[in-house]
Amino acid sequence: MPDVRLASPQGKWILLTTVLGSSMAMLDSTVVNVALPRIGHDLDADLAALQWTVNAYMVTLAGLILLGGSLGDRYGRRKIFALGVVWFAAASLLCGLAPSPAVLIAARALQGIGGALLTPGSLALIQASFDPDDRSRAVGLWSGFGGIGAAVGPFLGGWLVAGPGWRWVFLLNVPLALLCVPVALRHVPESADQRAHGRFDVLGAALGALALALLTYALIEARGGSAAVAVTAVAGLAAAVAFVRVERHRPDPMLPPDIFASRQFTAVNLVTLCVYAAFxxxxxxxxxQLQVVAGYSPLAAGTALLPTTALMLLFSSRSGALADRTGPRLPLTVGPLLxxxxxxxxxxxGKDADYLxxxxxxxxxxxxxxxxxxAPLTATVLASVDATRAGLASGxxxxxxxxxxxxxxxxLPLLAGMGxxxxxxxxxxxxxxxxxxxxxxGVLVLGSAVAFALVRRPGPGCRRPECRTHGSVTAPPLEAGAGGSRGA
Structure with a gap:
């Protein structure tokens, strides 16, 4: 039984190391966009290379994050978390030293693997370590500090790019890891799920990541119109079909198809696809746009983006409470329209745009x-499945x-005609x-229409989110147990 109290020195050390670890990944997902123009200039990279600088990280993170949680459950959450932090920092160092776009893109893909190991592990460590009476408060502090990190990320990125240079956007992760890992190894108790087994859906994870990578390549390079692009697109679709077939026939798949038997779960994930594609x-x-067209410095551009994440940090918990009273249909319809x-x-x-x-x-x-x-989106995801699968649903x-x-x-650059x-x-x-x-x-309006047509109020007694404060603009918050106990 977990028994660490939040007020104890060990409890404070556990909270510190989990916040540091999750902040590394969260900061990286928000600061890199601000650095893109300087990266392109210094490395003589075209727009496709800048797209890959963002997407190489997202391909491996999205494809492997469920597997990362399962590895922590089986082999030890502290061990996999520490491995993820070290891996992430090493890849960040490679990013910071990259002499060419190709090296930077490869390093970003490696970063995503590290992120898939540490992101689910940070919250899982809190759940597994703290006394049940302190757990909710610990999760609240963890998500609150993470929200602050997301809010200051663009500002910090702009400051680094304008000052020491864009490479420090990545190199900053190294000293954070040097602080995080020793604290984790010294103060965080090891934990694992005794019910987890050693079989993992590695094939499913590999096929999912491969499909994303191939389809992303085809979309980015489609403006060239070559035969290689068409072949890659077909191969990506084939990998996606193979992924679905593998998940349908494995005894313990990473992505169990039967979870989509819930109409509510399917509907809210369709809404998620629409809104986060637009975001x-x-x-x-x-x-x-702020730097290339409006003429803002990296620092000004990063600062300009602060209000969005600051509003989420300040009011996301209140929004969740309001949705509890009104039901999710109204906020999931109105939010995308706003x-x-x-x-x-x-x-x-446009050119010389005034900020105010x-x-x-x-x-x-x-x-x-x-x-x-x-917040209502996360709550609806959790409420749409059995409580024992809430973590998996969140993942x-x-x-x-x-x-x-x-x-x-x-x-989007292809559709908008960007050369x-x-x-x-x-x-x-x-x-x-x-x-x-x-x-x-238009994609957001589509998401709003899906929510209005398909999302309904969940039944009584459904599980509510523990991460009530959230500031990330790249994905909804992970909830306790996300990705956990999924073997194959």
């Missing part, structure tokens, strides 16, 4: 929309959001940005 495209392009309105407001952001009159109104509306929908929903974001980053050198031309990028924002808004 992924929006934050990728907006960080570029975000769609924000993306249309971004059409006002052009940028801030859009980001405030965006933040209001995200506050409205993210699937988190992975779906990340996959949607990476597909959007791959597809390989578009980010070097303010006029060309501005025109493409004006075409992309209505597309993102």
């Amino acid at each position: 992924g495209g929006f934050f990728f392009l907006t960080a570029l 975000c769609a309105a924000a993306m249309l407001l971004m059409l006002r952001v 009159t052009d940028v801030l109104p859009a980001l405030l509306v965006m933040g209001a929309g995200m506050v409205t929908l993210v 699937i929903n988190n992975a779906a959001a990340r996959a949607a974001g990476l597909v959007a980053v791959a597809a 390989p050198e578009a980010y070097r031309s303010p006029a060309a990028f501005d025109a493409a940005f004006d075409r992309a924002m209505p597309m993102c808004a």
Whole structure:
């Protein structure tokens, strides 16, 4: 039985190391977008390389995050968490020293593997270590500090890019890991799930990541129109079909198909795909728009994005409480519409855009929309399945959001007509940005329509989220046990 008290010195050390570990991955997911123009300039990278700088990380993270939680349950949560932190830091060092776009992209893919090991493990350590009477408060502190990290991420990234340079966006992870790992090994008790077995759905995880990688490649390179792109697209679809077949026939799959028998669960994941595809495209392009077209410095661009995550940090818990009273259908319908309105407001952001009159109104509306929908979305995911599968449901929903974001980053520049050198031309990028924002808004309207048509109030006695404070814009929060105890 876990028995560590939060007020004890050991409890404080456990909270510190889990916050440090999760913050490494959360910061990395928000600060890199701000660094993209400088990365492109210094490494002479085209737009496709910048897309891969974001997506290489997301491919491996989204494809392996469920497997990462299972490994922690079987072999020890502290062990896998520490391994993930070391792996993430080593890959970050490689990113910071990368001499070329190809090396940077490969290192980002390695970073995603580390993220898949440490991200589910940080919350699992809290669940497994603390006395039940202190667990909810510990989770609240963990999610609150993580939300603060997400909120300051763009600002910190802008400061690093404008000051020491973009490489320090990655190199910063090394000293964090040097602090995190010794604390984890000294103060965090080891834990594992005695019911977990040693068989893992490695084939399913590999096929899922391969399908994402191949389809992402086809979308990014499609503007070239070569035969290799068509072959890659077909191979990606074949890998996706193989993934579905493997998951249907394995005795303990990573992604059990029967979980989608819940109409509510399927509906809320469709909403997730829509909203996080739009969010992924929006934050990728907006960080570029503010610097390439509006002329903002990296620090100014990073600071400009603060209101969105700050609003989520301040009001996400209240939004969840309101949704408990109204039911999820209303916030999941209204929230995406507010975000769609924000993306249309971004059409006002052009050359020499004024922050107070052009940028801030859009980001405030965006933040209001995200506050409205993210907490109810997580609550609905948990309430739509049996309590014993709530952690798995949360992990699937988190992975779906990340996959949607990476597909959007791959597809949106293609659909908006951005050429390989578009980010070097303010006029060309501005025109493409004006075409992309209505597309993102349209996807959000589709998500709103799905929520209105299919989402219903859950029954009484359903499980509620423990992570009530959240500031990440890349994925909904993982809940306790996400990815856990899934062998194959």
